[in-house]
Amino acid sequence: MFSIADNQSAIRKRMASACARVNRDPAGVQLIGVTKTVALDRIREGVEAGLTILGENYVQEAGKKVGALQDLEVTWHFIGHLQSNKAKTAIELFDLIHTVDRKSLARELNSLAQKRGQAVNILLQVNVGEEETKSGTSPTELSSLFSYASSLDGLSVRGLMTLPPYLDDPEQVRPFFRQLRESLDRMRDRARRPELLTELSMGMSHDFEVAIEEGATLIRVGTALFGARKAASDR
Numbered sequence: 001m002f003s004i005a006d007n008q009s010a011i012r013k014r015m016a017s018a019c020a021r022v023n024r025d026p027a028g029v030q031l032i033g034v035t036k037t038v039a040l041d042r043i044r045e046g047v048e049a050g051l052t053i054l055g056e057n058y059v060q061e062a063g064k065k066v067g068a069l070q071d072l073e074v075t076w077h078f079i080g081h082l083q084s085n086k087a088k089t090a091i092e093l094f095d096l097i098h099t100v101d102r103k104s105l106a107r108e109l110n111s112l113a114q115k116r117g118q119a120v121n122i123l124l125q126v127n128v129g130e131e132e133t134k135s136g137t138s139p140t141e142l143s144s145l146f147s148y149a150s151s152l153d154g155l156s157v158r159g160l161m162t163l164p165p166y167l168d169d170p171e172q173v174r175p176f177f178r179q180l181r182e183s184l185d186r187m188r189d190r191a192r193r194p195e196l197l198t199e200l201s202m203g204m205s206h207d208f209e210v211a212i213e214e215g216a217t218l219i220r221v222g223t224a225l226f227g228a229r230k231a232a233s234d235r
Contacts, residue, residue, distance in 0.1 A: 033053065142160075
């Protein structure tokens with residue numbers, strides 16, 4: 001049985017190989033360790049092995065972990081569906097919120113950020129496969145959401161995130177990753193501050209190499225890093 005350190009080393013080698021195939025600098029891709037349902041001791045093991053970014057799907061679960069692991073030098077990213085009534089807690093816990101998918105949530109986050117006197121870093125989540133069971137703005141509504149979110153002083157839009165359709169062959173997912181990258185390129189063309197739009201959060205345990213080849217800057221890996229979860233699959 002491989003240790004978390006062994007798993008992380010193997011993942012980083014695969015990341016580097018994917019970057020080499022498309023002449024990218026590996027420093028431009030960051031690994032997020034997805035810690036949903038992962039025990040505290042295993043998270044610590046991952047950080048000791050080199051993890052610097054941890055991703056959580058649920059605000060309540062994250063609150064307990066952030067408090068228990070506050071001695072670790074890590075940043076926390078929120079990668080799950082965010083309910084508006086959890087927004088206040090979310091901006092207190094997380095350095096980056098990946099899943100802003102509607103104007104009402106952007107408005108709530110902006111109001112809370114202005115009260116705190118500190119802008120919130122966000123990504124806009126796009127439902128590239130337009131699946132009814134997944135969150136995210138539709139590709140056709142992305143332009144409107146971006147215009148609205150980028151007009152709010154309390155928000156700093158840093159890029160896009162997606163959870164594409166799950167397909168056994170990662171190559172079949174490539175068009176969805178490419179679509180997100182092209183959407184970010186179009187956003188940069190019309191943005192007041194295009195230099196802020198640097199992030200593409202896409203790719204998970206079984207398809208992150210293809211995501212990197214298509215431009216991912218943040219990959220979200222759980223199962224391949226920590227092993228199978230107790231109650232939920234990685235996808």
